[in-house]
Amino acid sequence: MMSSPKNLSKFWEWGRKIICVGRNYAEHAKELKNAVPTEPVLFLKPPTAYVKEGSPVIMPYYSNNLHHEVELGVVIGKGGRNISQACAMEHVHGYALCLDMTARDVQDKCKEKGLPWTLAKAFDTSCPVSDFIPKDKIQDPHNLNIWLKVNDSLRQEGNTSAMIFSIPFLISYISKIISLEEGDLILTGTPKGVASVKEDDEMMAGIDNIISMKFKVEKQS
Numbered sequence: 001m002m003s004s005p006k007n008l009s010k011f012w013e014w015g016r017k018i019i020c021v022g023r024n025y026a027e028h029a030k031e032l033k034n035a036v037p038t039e040p041v042l043f044l045k046p047p048t049a050y051v052k053e054g055s056p057v058i059m060p061y062y063s064n065n066l067h068h069e070v071e072l073g074v075v076i077g078k079g080g081r082n083i084s085q086a087c088a089m090e091h092v093h094g095y096a097l098c099l100d101m102t103a104r105d106v107q108d109k110c111k112e113k114g115l116p117w118t119l120a121k122a123f124d125t126s127c128p129v130s131d132f133i134p135k136d137k138i139q140d141p142h143n144l145n146i147w148l149k150v151n152d153s154l155r156q157e158g159n160t161s162a163m164i165f166s167i168p169f170l171i172s173y174i175s176k177i178i179s180l181e182e183g184d185l186i187l188t189g190t191p192k193g194v195a196s197v198k199e200d201d202e203m204m205a206g207i208d209n210i211i212s213m214k215f216k217v218e219k220q221s
């Protein structure tokens, strides 16, 4: 049998979809004065949004308010459509810690005008990701502490048990609309505490004692 030339533990190299869930933590929906959703809010980032440790997050030139959002990412191993909640976890290959970098001022304007969030959410380096976390390293993805510090001061801390929509629900819901493929990444939403970063800040984020990562913020040259 031919083996795949790609290694799924380097999912960011596959060039697949990044499907993001918004407002999946009530406390975060409230801090931005949004209603707590009764259905998942979805948006996409292109694979060019990926950035790995060692490279900086670049502030988009058209924003003066770049926010961090720390999130648990779910890496899809087996694709599918119309996946049932009961089978959903069979499609998960593993996890990653992710940041959903957001040009908040631009997003606010998009919301006001009823325009899509592409400029606010999908720019290059808007999706910093950790190394791949194999599925068996995480016993319960719905009981993880995720946190983020900026220059050593704690900004975000939350437990994935507070997600409004669970991972099986999200996989099932998304796969009825968008086919899931091997190498896709689902960002499951951010807990409260989102705030601005500026040039030369250092963001450090982690999941319990499972993984941590660091990213420097730089201006576009």
Ligand SMILES: O=C([O-])CC(=O)C(=O)O
Pocket (backbone or CB within 6 Å): 020, 021, 022, 023, 024, 025, 028, 032, 069, 100, 102, 107, 188, 189, 190
């Ligand atoms: O921009 C937002 O507030 C929506 C979002 O991505 C999240 O809740 O993680």
Ligand SMILES: [Mg+2]
Pocket (backbone or CB within 6 Å): 020, 021, 022, 069, 071, 100, 189, 190
């Ligand atoms: Mg987000």
